[in-house]
Amino acid sequence: MKDKQFLMIPGPTPVPETVLLAMARQPIGHRSKEFSAALREVFENLKWVFGTKQEVFIFSASGTGAMEAAIYNLVNPGDKVLSLAMGVFGERWAKIAEMRGAIVERITVPAGYAINPEVLKEKLAQDKNKEIKFVTLTHNETSTGVTNPLKELIEIIKEHGALSVVDAITSVGAMPLKTDEWGVDVVVSGSQKGFMIPPGLAFLTCSEKAWKVHENCKNPSFYFNLAAHKKNALQDTTPYTAAVNLILGLQESLKMMKEEGLENIYARHAKISGGLRAAVKAMGLKPLVEDDAIASKAITSILAPQNITVADIRKGLKDDFDIVVADGQGELKGKIFRIGNLGFVSERDMIGTVGALELTLNKLGFGNELGKGTGALLKSFS
Amino acid sequence: MKDKQFLMIPGPTPVPETVLLAMARQPIGHRSKEFSAALREVFENLKWVFGTKQEVFIFSASGTGAMEAAIYNLVNPGDKVLSLAMGVFGERWAKIAEMRGAIVERITVPAGYAINPEVLKEKLAQDKNKEIKFVTLTHNETSTGVTNPLKELIEIIKEHGALSVVDAITSVGAMPLKTDEWGVDVVVSGSQKGFMIPPGLAFLTCSEKAWKVHENCKNPSFYFNLAAHKKNALQDTTPYTAAVNLILGLQESLKMMKEEGLENIYARHAKISGGLRAAVKAMGLKPLVEDDAIASKAITSILAPQNITVADIRKGLKDDFDIVVADGQGELKGKIFRIGNLGFVSERDMIGTVGALELTLNKLGFGNELGKGTGALLKSFS
Numbered sequence: 001m002k003d004k005q006f007l008m009i010p011g012p013t014p015v016p017e018t019v020l021l022a023m024a025r026q027p028i029g030h031r032s033k034e035f036s037a038a039l040r041e042v043f044e045n046l047k048w049v050f051g052t053k054q055e056v057f058i059f060s061a062s063g064t065g066a067m068e069a070a071i072y073n074l075v076n077p078g079d080k081v082l083s084l085a086m087g088v089f090g091e092r093w094a095k096i097a098e099m100r101g102a103i104v105e106r107i108t109v110p111a112g113y114a115i116n117p118e119v120l121k122e123k124l125a126q127d128k129n130k131e132i133k134f135v136t137l138t139h140n141e142t143s144t145g146v147t148n149p150l151k152e153l154i155e156i157i158k159e160h161g162a163l164s165v166v167d168a169i170t171s172v173g174a175m176p177l178k179t180d181e182w183g184v185d186v187v188v189s190g191s192q193k194g195f196m197i198p199p200g201l202a203f204l205t206c207s208e209k210a211w212k213v214h215e216n217c218k219n220p221s222f223y224f225n226l227a228a229h230k231k232n233a234l235q236d237t238t239p240y241t242a243a244v245n246l247i248l249g250l251q252e253s254l255k256m257m258k259e260e261g262l263e264n265i266y267a268r269h270a271k272i273s274g275g276l277r278a279a280v281k282a283m284g285l286k287p288l289v290e291d292d293a294i295a296s297k298a299i300t301s302i303l304a305p306q307n308i309t310v311a312d313i314r315k316g317l318k319d320d321f322d323i324v325v326a327d328g329q330g331e332l333k334g335k336i337f338r339i340g341n342l343g344f345v346s347e348r349d350m351i352g353t354v355g356a357l358e359l360t361l362n363k364l365g366f367g368n369e370l371g372k373g374t375g376a377l378l379k380s381f382s
Numbered sequence: 383m384k385d386k387q388f389l390m391i392p393g394p395t396p397v398p399e400t401v402l403l404a405m406a407r408q409p410i411g412h413r414s415k416e417f418s419a420a421l422r423e424v425f426e427n428l429k430w431v432f433g434t435k436q437e438v439f440i441f442s443a444s445g446t447g448a449m450e451a452a453i454y455n456l457v458n459p460g461d462k463v464l465s466l467a468m469g470v471f472g473e474r475w476a477k478i479a480e481m482r483g484a485i486v487e488r489i490t491v492p493a494g495y496a497i498n499p500e501v502l503k504e505k506l507a508q509d510k511n512k513e514i515k516f517v518t519l520t521h522n523e524t525s526t527g528v529t530n531p532l533k534e535l536i537e538i539i540k541e542h543g544a545l546s547v548v549d550a551i552t553s554v555g556a557m558p559l560k561t562d563e564w565g566v567d568v569v570v571s572g573s574q575k576g577f578m579i580p581p582g583l584a585f586l587t588c589s590e591k592a593w594k595v596h597e598n599c600k601n602p603s604f605y606f607n608l609a610a611h612k613k614n615a616l617q618d619t620t621p622y623t624a625a626v627n628l629i630l631g632l633q634e635s636l637k638m639m640k641e642e643g644l645e646n647i648y649a650r651h652a653k654i655s656g657g658l659r660a661a662v663k664a665m666g667l668k669p670l671v672e673d674d675a676i677a678s679k680a681i682t683s684i685l686a687p688q689n690i691t692v693a694d695i696r697k698g699l700k701d702d703f704d705i706v707v708a709d710g711q712g713e714l715k716g717k718i719f720r721i722g723n724l725g726f727v728s729e730r731d732m733i734g735t736v737g738a739l740e741l742t743l744n745k746l747g748f749g750n751e752l753g754k755g756t757g758a759l760l761k762s763f764s
Contacts, residue, residue: 005410012409012626023627024406027394027580028387029706060444060582061605062622068605096604192623198409200442200582200625220602222478223443223450240444241574243582243625244394245405324411 004322008353010142010170010299012192012199013343015249016256019197023249030244036236038251043233045254046203049195049262050187051178056205057229060243063169063190066202068096069224070165070186073214074134074206077101081134082123082162084115084153087143088329089167093136105132111144111332112301114294117152124160133213135162140171143329145287145301145338146294147175154182163210169193172203173257174269174298174342185210191246194265194298196253196343200246269297272341272350275380276300279354282376283361283368288336298342301328303335308364310337316360323356347381386704390735392524392552392681394574394581395725397631398638401579405631412626418618420633425615427636428585431554431577431644432569434561438587439611442625445551445572448584450478451606452547452568455596456516459483463516464505464544466497466535469525470711471549475518487514493526493714494683496676499534506542515595517544522553525711527669527683527720528676529557536564545592551575554585555639556651556680556724567592573628576647576680578635578725582628651679654723654732657762658682661736664758665743665750670718680724683710685717690746692719698742705738729763 007014028035046056059065071093075081081102083094086109094104107123109115115137124132135157140147150166157164163185168177172187173194179187184207191201206214206226214226228239257265277295280287280302288301304310310327314337317323328336341350351374358373389396410417428438441447453475457463463484465476468491476486489505491497497519506514517539522529532548539546545567550559554569555576561569566589573583588596588608596608610621639647659677662669662684670683686692692709696719699705708720723732733756740755 003408005408007409007411009411011623012412015408020406020408024402026385026387026397026402027389027574029389029391029708030394030581031708032706060442060447062442062625064622065442065605068603092604099602099604101602190623192409192626198625198627199412199623200628220481220483221450222474222481223447224605240446241393241572241581243444243580243628244574245580246582246625246628324414326411326413 001322005324006322006349007324008339008341008345008349009324009326010338010340010342011190013196013340014345015196015198016253016344018256019249019252022252023245025245025248027244030242031237035244038248040236042247042251042254043236045258049173049254049257050205052180052205054205054207055230055233056203057226057233058238058242058247059202059204059224060200060240061202062199063188063202064092065224066188066190066204067092067167069204069221069226070188071096071100072221072224073219073226074163074165074186074210074217075100075102076217078103079133080105080131081136082107082132084120084135084137086114086138086146086148087111087141089142090138093165093167097136112146112288112290114146114148115153117149117156120153121156124156127160130161132160132162134165136165137167139166139168139177140175140296140298142170142299143332144289145296145299146289147171147296149294150177151182154184158183163213170298170342173265176266179205191250194343195250196256197246197249200243201250269341271381272345272347273297273300275377276339276341276350276354278380279373279377283358283373298340300339301336302339304337305366308361308366310334312364313337313360316363317356320360321356323353351377383704387706388704388731389706390721390723390727390731391706391708392720392722392724393572395578395722396727397580398578398635398726400638401631401634404634405627407627407630409626412624413619417626420630422618424629424633424636425618427640431636431639432561432587433559433563434587436587436589437612437615438585439608439615440620440624440629441584441586441606442582442622443584444581445570445584446474447606448570448572448586449474449549451586451603451608452570453478453482454603454606455601455608456545456547456568456592456599457482457484458599460485461515462487462513463518464489464514466502466517466519468496468520468528468530469493469523471524472520475547475549479518494528494670494672496528496530497535499531499538502535503538506538509542512543514542514544516547518547519549521548521550521559522557522678522680524552524681525714526671527678527681528671529553529678531676532559533564536566540565545595552680552724555647558648561587573632576725577632578638579628579631582625583632651723653763654727654729655679655682657759658721658723658732658736660762661755661759665740665755680722682721683718684721686719687748690743690748692716694746695719695742698745699738702742703738705735733759
């Protein structure tokens with residue numbers, strides 16, 4: 001049905017009407033007083049979402065741009081980086097660090113697993129000369145739907161003394177991340193996720209300790225330059241032309257987030273994803289992530305049942321119900337499908353999605369009893 | 383008056399309603415068939431605007447991002463770059479090249495002047511060993527309102543054999559630039575200018591000759607990676623999450639540009655800026671750029687008259703008429719004000735602006751006879 005499409009993917013995510021309308025205004029000058037006032041409010045509210053007193057910088061870029069900004073502004077060629085990878089996006093940190101000329105070591109885990117704190121502890125304990133300067137990791141791995149025990153991992157990294165550099169692109173504004181309280185050094189995120197606005201903005205914040213490292217880094221980038229961003233942020237502006245309309249949209253979405261409250265937002269994500277996991281199991285499907293404790297509260301990966309293809313499931317949901325879910329990425333393509341409940345997603349949306357999934361699988365010959373999935377979902381919600 | 387503000391600055395520029403409404407749609411998946419179809423159309427129409435058969439790559443970034451992308455993907459540390467600078471943005475090329483470790487030589491001219499082809503010819507003739515590998519230059523210098531004789535300069539660079547790397551951020555879609563026909567090697571531009579959409583996208587195209595140089599360049603960037611962009615563009619996609627809503631807006635604005643026709647667009651810009659120059663002179667004001675031949679068709683810099691400040695002129699235009707004009711940049715701050723007629727600007731808009739300027743200056747005690755400016759403008763338009 002025209003205009004009925006609904007995104008249940010891990011980004012871009014649905015955008016509230018208030019935000020869409022704010023973005024549809026005529027642009028204002030990026031050096032105007034009005035825009036500085038908007039930026040000031042946005043900067044303050046970003047600090048609140050990230051749980052930090054430090055500046056949160058805004059780049060006109062996708063999330064990958066902020067990852068590159070983090071590496072460029074901290075890592076010098078020859079520096080030793082430990083990359084903890086549990087999927088495509090964890091591996092991306094390693095690739096960017098390698099392009100920067102860092103010496104990269106990896107701890108990897110199979111798809112569906114989190115980083116084991118004990119393994120990290122042991123690895124860092126072996127680094128007696130403190131050669132490892134940075135540990136890159138992913139809070140919520142979008143390609144698998146696994147959430148790392150971030151607080152615990154950060155504790156271990158802090159004890160060692162390396163800087164923690166965290167991709168929180170699909171976790172900020174969806175699940176708890178307390179940057180200052182936990183002592184995370186660098187956090188990056190993106191706009192088209194928990195922030196409920198379209199893609200095009202990326203965020204980065206860093207601790208005082210990280211800032212000192214930055215000051216000794218020969219950053220090769222003019223565009224992704226934290227010093228220029230900090231100088232400008234303190235004057236409520238940006239070094240280069242900001243993506244004005246996206247930021248005016250963000251101003252509205254942050255207001256909505258403040259109104260709902262962070263704890264309520266986290267609870268909503270947990271409730272909806274928990275309901276989906278219950279429904280998936282009740283329908284006889286298997287989630288990729290077996291362990292509830294590390295299952296993402298925003299992205300649920302489901303293994304395609306035997307003899308039914310991911311392509312057919314996605315096509316059925318889209319053609320018959322205007323619901324878009326994601327395929328797997330990399331090696332998981334065609335093996336899993338991923339349902340997101342990231343950002344502006346309600347219980348009602350998930351009830352519709354689970355019902356549609358039941359009908360789609362039934363039509364494809366899965367033999368599932370209709371109502372089992374939605375029943376489990378409703379019980380979980382009640 | 384609420385919602386009445388009109389931007390007469392060199393970007394962001396006014397956005398057509400059709401484009402605003404396209405941007406206010408729910409995002410679609412960046413890996414969906416629908417988005418690939420939109421991208422395919424956008425890529426084709428970008429080639430048409432740039433006058434090239436090569437790919438035009440789209441970055442989620444401001445124009446400076448595309449400048450950085452050009453340097454990173456071509457220049458190795460130690461390479462010799464000649465930077466032709468006639469203002470803030472020409473100098474930006476030199477700064478980025480220096481950050482990349484290039485050996486940068488400059489030809490600079492005072493504010494309000496263009497690069498003299500004879501000076502360039504002589505400089506390149508001295509380079510007998512062909513050590514200069516790149517010449518960076520600005521087509522239209524936004525900080526002064528000067529347009530370089532680009533075709534002539536490109537001829538000279540081609541004869542020498544260096545690659546020409548052109549910032550055309552405020553010229554593409556506003557004044558003639560025929561990338562392939564003139565043999566320009568690298569052209570970058572930005573969305574919030576002639577393209578009539580808000581800031582957040584940047585564009586880059588490069589010749590086959592430049593592509594060969596790129597292949598021998600050790601590009602340090604994961605985000606600004608032309609090889610990844612080319613591979614993806616050929617499959618109607620982008621390497622990282624595209625700024626979906628901005629691109630859907632661009633799809634509409636490019637359709638509008640095709641409907642108007644490039645030659646008509648160029649003529650409209652020339653007519654409106656020509657009228658403004660006539661009005662400025664008739665009012666007893668002085669344009670910064672004396673020579674009509676190099677005066678920009680999209681940005682007109684006007685010297686503040688004695689005893690009247692740029693701040694007061696800008697305040698008067700904004701408070702009384704909801705018209706935003708720009709201050710000078712860098713050393714020209716407070717000395718000039720700049721009126722843009724870039725993108726979605728009509729004769730009617732300029733008539734209103736000139737009338738408002740007459741009233742504002744009169745109120746500030748300039749002693750101008752009301753109607754002289756608009757009279758000259760209307761005669762120029764008739």
